[in-house]
Amino acid sequence: MIGIAERGAFLRHRHRLSWAESVPWIAAVAAFFLFPSYETLGAQVLIMVLFALSLDLILGYAGIISLGHAAFFGIGAYTAGILSAQGWGEPISGLVLAAIVAGIAGFISGWAILRTTGLTLLMLTLCFAELLREIANEQEHYTGGDDGLRGIRMDPIFGVFEFDLFGETAYLYCLAVLFIMFVVARAIVHSPFGQSLTGIRENIRRMHAVGAPVHLKLVTIYAISAAMAGVAGALLAQTTEYVGLTVLSFIRSGDVLIVIILGGFGRLYGAFIGAPLYMVLQDQLAKQSPEYWLFGIGLVLVVVVMFAPRGVLGLLEDLGARFRRDSR
Amino acid sequence: MTALALETRALSKNFGALPVAQAIDFRLASGARHALIGPNGAGKTTFINLITGALKPSSGSVHLAGADVTALSQAARVKRGIARTFQINQLYRGLSVLENVCMAIAERTGAARAMFRPIGRRGEVIDEALAILELLSLGDDADRLIRELPYGRQRLVEIAIALGLKPRVLLLDEPAAGVPTAESHVLLDVIESLPAEIAMLIIEHDMDVVFRFAREITVLVAGEVLVVGTPSEIAANERVREVYLGKKTRHG
Ligand SMILES: Nc1ncnc2c1ncn2[C@@H]1O[C@H](COP(=O)(O)OP(=O)(O)OP(=O)(O)O)[C@@H](O)[C@H]1O
Ligand SMILES: [Mg+2]
Numbered sequence: 001m002i003g004i005a006e007r008g009a010f011l012r013h014r015h016r017l018s019w020a021e022s023v024p025w026i027a028a029v030a031a032f033f034l035f036p037s038y039e040t041l042g043a044q045v046l047i048m049v050l051f052a053l054s055l056d057l058i059l060g061y062a063g064i065i066s067l068g069h070a071a072f073f074g075i076g077a078y079t080a081g082i083l084s085a086q087g088w089g090e091p092i093s094g095l096v097l098a099a100i101v102a103g104i105a106g107f108i109s110g111w112a113i114l115r116t117t118g119l120t121l122l123m124l125t126l127c128f129a130e131l132l133r134e135i136a137n138e139q140e141h142y143t144g145g146d147d148g149l150r151g152i153r154m155d156p157i158f159g160v161f162e163f164d165l166f167g168e169t170a171y172l173y174c175l176a177v178l179f180i181m182f183v184v185a186r187a188i189v190h191s192p193f194g195q196s197l198t199g200i201r202e203n204i205r206r207m208h209a210v211g212a213p214v215h216l217k218l219v220t221i222y223a224i225s226a227a228m229a230g231v232a233g234a235l236l237a238q239t240t241e242y243v244g245l246t247v248l249s250f251i252r253s254g255d256v257l258i259v260i261i262l263g264g265f266g267r268l269y270g271a272f273i274g275a276p277l278y279m280v281l282q283d284q285l286a287k288q289s290p291e292y293w294l295f296g297i298g299l300v301l302v303v304v305v306m307f308a309p310r311g312v313l314g315l316l317e318d319l320g321a322r323f324r325r326d327s328r
Numbered sequence: 329m330t331a332l333a334l335e336t337r338a339l340s341k342n343f344g345a346l347p348v349a350q351a352i353d354f355r356l357a358s359g360a361r362h363a364l365i366g367p368n369g370a371g372k373t374t375f376i377n378l379i380t381g382a383l384k385p386s387s388g389s390v391h392l393a394g395a396d397v398t399a400l401s402q403a404a405r406v407k408r409g410i411a412r413t414f415q416i417n418q419l420y421r422g423l424s425v426l427e428n429v430c431m432a433i434a435e436r437t438g439a440a441r442a443m444f445r446p447i448g449r450r451g452e453v454i455d456e457a458l459a460i461l462e463l464l465s466l467g468d469d470a471d472r473l474i475r476e477l478p479y480g481r482q483r484l485v486e487i488a489i490a491l492g493l494k495p496r497v498l499l500l501d502e503p504a505a506g507v508p509t510a511e512s513h514v515l516l517d518v519i520e521s522l523p524a525e526i527a528m529l530i531i532e533h534d535m536d537v538v539f540r541f542a543r544e545i546t547v548l549v550a551g552e553v554l555v556v557g558t559p560s561e562i563a564a565n566e567r568v569r570e571v572y573l574g575k576k577t578r579h580g
Contacts, residue, residue, distance in 0.1 A: 193441060209382075
């Protein structure tokens with residue numbers, strides 16, 4: 001039994017930082033110095049982390065399953081890309097605009113589809129992304145269609161840091177943006193609003209019964225998540241100076257879903273484990289067998305879902321808990 | 329006379345061809361202690377769902393404190409002081425008891441709109457939740473997850489969440505359902521100790537409880553109000569005995 005004064009201490013202190021939270025950031029900075037020749041790949045990993053983090057907000061917290069999250073990634077990528085190709089190369093304003101446009105798209109589409117649930121919702125998210133891909137394909141004049149958008153030229157960040165060939169600036173730029181986005185995401189999930197998203201996931205009927213504006217909350221987090229996905233897309237456009245139709249593809253939506261399932265959803269840091277794991281796995285399997293690598297991914301996914309339903313992060317947490325028990 | 333806290337006028341609902349609420353006229357005064365009884369499938373839970381707005385009526389209207397709320401959402405009705413418990417637990421099973429109650433309080437006070445300040449810094453929400461838990465002798469369970477709690481205590485959390493909404497009208501759908509008789513007195517003691525100004529409607533099958541608690545009883549049969557009266561009137565009513573009470577009651 002706990003003392004009366006300590007009741008609720010876990011809730012009062014849950015938002016406090018723990019030392020373990022510094023690990024992924026230390027790793028990301030260390031990687032910059034340890035693997036200088038992999039910075040371009042590293043930036044891609046960071047972008048995937050951000051994209052997966054945005055999905056975690058809706059999937060892991062609010063319980064919205066989406067098969068079309070690439071829609072917002074793509075909107076962000078094209079917004080930043082077109083802006084630059086039209087002559088506006090300042091990166092930060094490109095990111096902000098991408099976030100706004102993707103956020104608005106998330107708000108409007110979310111308003112329309114988030115009254116549905118389950119399979120219907122899944123299909124609608126998918127349709128929305130496919131629809132956008134078709135539009136991007138049609139509007140060749142702006143998007144470059146199948147050939148992709150070229151002519152993106154980025155100005156130096158803050159007018160100082162030039163994007164270099166080795167991707168050093170790109171890596172640090174992505175890391176800085178990811179960090180800012182993470183701070184926002186972390187604040188949201190620990191807030192009363194974030195808590196009520198968990199409530200929607202846990203029991204939507206009860207949520208209505210306590211008078212929560214469920215639809216508004218869902219649309220709000222959907223828009224925030226969309227904006228964040230848009231920033232990830234914009235980072236890709238800006239750091240690779242290219243946008244292809246694949247930014248909107250079903251495969252990209254599927255990739256990010258796999259990343260967050262592998263890493264573990266509903267805990268923010270799942271994205272940090274899932275993204276590098278998935279990208280390394282993909283890379284290795286594709287090297288081993290260019291034909292059957294997807295089969296390998298599928299197999300890993302099945303094993304994770306069956307034996308570690310809370311993802312690799314969940315597995316680590318369980319191991320950590322056991323270790324602490326044993327060492328007592 | 330005291331104002332009506334809740335009123336329904338000719339409230340009707342059909343599920344396809346099945347009428348589950350037939351022109352129900354119902355009145356609940358402020359501070360009322362009212363019981364709704366009727367056989368299984370009579371439409372009692374449906375009636376609560378119509379009042380709270382979880383279901384849309386086929387026709388008729390619902391009034392809270394004199395205002396027509398028929399067109400309002402569930403959330404808007406909760407804001408006007410209506411709260412309910414569920415016949416089958418509807419809790420956040422993966423969250424702690426404390427968080428369950430905080431959820432209701434945060435919605436009521438508007439704290440739930442805040443996006444950046446952590447809930448842990450919302451001392452007033454947490455303290456209020458702890459006070460409610462203390463009142464229901466759930467204090468020691470505050471940090472436990474719902475799914476680790478015995479069913480009887482989970483039923484108490486149902487009530488705790490409703491109290492977190494500071495209701496003027498409280499609808500209790502079989503609060504002791506699924507709880508062994510030996511433990512159900514805890515729940516009933518709690519319900520009897522609630523503030524007198526809350527108007528309460530309780531659905532209950534145990535006649536001893538009904539007669540102990542209620543000052544007025546409505547008998548619902550096949551979606552229709554059979555009779556409304558004081559406990560003694562109901563106990564003496566021939567038709568009620570025929571369709572519902574049978575020979576079970578000792579209060580005849
Ligand atoms: N969503 C629904 N769709 C169709 N029929 C329903 C629905 N909900 C309830 N019913 C039917 O409506 C009738 C009334 O159900 P309700 O749950 O209101 O009864 P009740 O009086 O609460 O019964 P109990 O004492 O068993 O809780 C039942 O015949 C039930 O099968
Ligand atoms: Mg019922």
